[in-house]
Amino acid sequence: MGLKIGGRVEKIDGRTLSYNQFCERFLQKNEPVVLTGLMDDWRACRDWVNHNAQPNLHFFSTHFGNSTVQVVECSKKEFTDQARVEMSVSEFIGKWSKISAEETSHPSGSAENCQYLLYLKDWHFVKEYPDYVAYSTPLFFHDDWLNLYLDTYHMHRNPDTTYQEKNEINCSDYRFVYMGAKGTWTPFHADVFRSYSWSANVCGKKKWHFLSPSQCHLTFDRNMKNCVYDIFADVSEKQCPGFRKAVWLECTQEEKEIIFVPSGWHHQVHNEADTISINHNWFNAYNLPLVWKLLVKDYNEAKEYIEDIRDICDDFEGLCQRNLAANTGMNFSDFFIFVTRFSFANLVILHNNIKDFPGPLFRSCNHIRKLILNLTSIKRVALKMQSMNDWRENSRISLDFEEIAKGQNLHSYLGYSSALDKPCQTLHLQSGHCPSGSSSDGQYPTSKPDPNSSHQFPCDVIHLIRDFLKWD
Numbered sequence: 001m002g003l004k005i006g007g008r009v010e011k012i013d014g015r016t017l018s019y020n021q022f023c024e025r026f027l028q029k030n031e032p033v034v035l036t037g038l039m040d041d042w043r044a045c046r047d048w049v050n051h052n053a054q055p056n057l058h059f060f061s062t063h064f065g066n067s068t069v070q071v072v073e074c075s076k077k078e079f080t081d082q083a084r085v086e087m088s089v090s091e092f093i094g095k096w097s098k099i100s101a102e103e104t105s106h107p108s109g110s111a112e113n114c115q116y117l118l119y120l121k122d123w124h125f126v127k128e129y130p131d132y133v134a135y136s137t138p139l140f141f142h143d144d145w146l147n148l149y150l151d152t153y154h155m156h157r158n159p160d161t162t163y164q165e166k167n168e169i170n171c172s173d174y175r176f177v178y179m180g181a182k183g184t185w186t187p188f189h190a191d192v193f194r195s196y197s198w199s200a201n202v203c204g205k206k207k208w209h210f211l212s213p214s215q216c217h218l219t220f221d222r223n224m225k226n227c228v229y230d231i232f233a234d235v236s237e238k239q240c241p242g243f244r245k246a247v248w249l250e251c252t253q254e255e256k257e258i259i260f261v262p263s264g265w266h267h268q269v270h271n272e273a274d275t276i277s278i279n280h281n282w283f284n285a286y287n288l289p290l291v292w293k294l295l296v297k298d299y300n301e302a303k304e305y306i307e308d309i310r311d312i313c314d315d316f317e318g319l320c321q322r323n324l325a326a327n328t329g330m331n332f333s334d335f336f337i338f339v340t341r342f343s344f345a346n347l348v349i350l351h352n353n354i355k356d357f358p359g360p361l362f363r364s365c366n367h368i369r370k371l372i373l374n375l376t377s378i379k380r381v382a383l384k385m386q387s388m389n390d391w392r393e394n395s396r397i398s399l400d401f402e403e404i405a406k407g408q409n410l411h412s413y414l415g416y417s418s419a420l421d422k423p424c425q426t427l428h429l430q431s432g433h434c435p436s437g438s439s440s441d442g443q444y445p446t447s448k449p450d451p452n453s454s455h456q457f458p459c460d461v462i463h464l465i466r467d468f469l470k471w472d
């Protein structure tokens with residue numbers, strides 16, 4: 001039985017949409033949308049595509065052939081994902097060209113070829129080729145705390161292992177290139193950290209099937225442990241009792257169209273033509289609470305999983321946190337350090353702007369409102385973190401402003417602050433946007449963040465933000 005399709009994702013010409021409208025209609029409501037008209041001047045659209053609108057494979061082998069990339073074998077399931085192998089871009093292109101040639105000479109042999117469908121995924125192209133500017137991130141997606149942070153810091157450092165160079169690239173950012181022949185696909189999933197994502201088709205065509213977060217439980221088994229892998233496989237009533245009740249949103253994304261994937265929406269994606277896409281994952285003030293919610297859920301699962309060894313474990317909480325980092329990509333401390341650094345950066349920029357906006361003008365400045373929106377969201381999340389007693393009692397993180405401002409991180413911190421400042425100013429200049437909830441909360445910042453204060457717990461961050469903005 002086929003899927004019940006309840007609607008299609010809206011398509012909008014991105015040139016007619018203001019940033020303000022995008023925030024209100026899509027970021028805040030957490031709804032998907034396809035944006036057109038935003039890729040015309042991308043170098044990728046010229047260099048990576050032939051005149052017949054097919055991927056220019058030759059260009060990739062000659063310019064980027066030596067890169068080592070992750071390639072999935074689409075027909076091979078491994079745990080909850082497809083099996084991955086590593087190869088060079090040249091090798092991947094060689095295999096792709098061979099399969100295409102076979103497909104052209106025996107068009108009906110596709111069933112056999114399907115078994116060997118290879119899909120290049122998660123290529124950290126921007127990190128590897130910073131001087132080759134393939135594209136510019138559309139304004140709608142500039143407010144990206146995740147990649148901004150990762151340009152300076154690591155999300156998680158495993159104290160037991162030293163980072164290999166290879167890992168430095170793999171953990172470095174969430175900006176990717178994907179390349180795959182017609183028939184390649186990505187199994188049903190929700191994105192890492194419950195981030196937003198955007199995905200731009202440089203060429204080709206993708207078919208997306210989405211399920212809203214309110215219906216995602218319908219794709220899990222009775223214990224809410226295992227999720228469906230392929231929504232087009234024969235999903236049995238026994239395996240997943242609610243599956244047939246799910247109502248899906250469908251979308252065909254054409255060449256030069258960008259899809260915005262909201263937080264926590266599960267989706268499955270099929271390339272219906274040979275396709276190259278660029279894809280970022282990110283989060284910001286709007287979906288930060290969802291990131292924390294996922295961490296709590298994954299933490300509870302990690303804890304439950306090893307509950308029976310609690311009594312014989314010297315450091316049960318530490319083990320839970322290590323397992324959380326291994327499974328989810330960060331643990332509570334990583335997240336806490338992230339929000340603390342981010343608060344500092346926002347507060348410093350806010351402080352530096354006070355002199356430019358005296359008196360009532362301060363609150364009417366959109367740039368300032370954006371910073372206050374950021375801090376409001378962080379404060380709300382920090383309040384929730386504060387209630388996680390087990391973690392607080394067992395971990396002490398010493399992260400003080402002085403360390404960040406004066407120590408060895410000085411340059412990266414200042415770089416981080418000014419990088420953060422840029423999107424805020426760009427958004428301010430281009431949109432006249434005032435995100436709801438930000439203006440009434442914010443008062444005048446009165447004092448600079450205290451360089452001598454130490455930030456060990458979420459409550460320290462809450463006090464810092466509260467003191468600075470004089471919230472009650």
Ligand SMILES: O=C(O)CCC(=O)C(=O)O
Binds near residue numbers: 191261267270277279
């Ligand atoms: O394009 C694909 O195959 C998968 C992309 C995806 O899942 C995403 O952007 O979240």
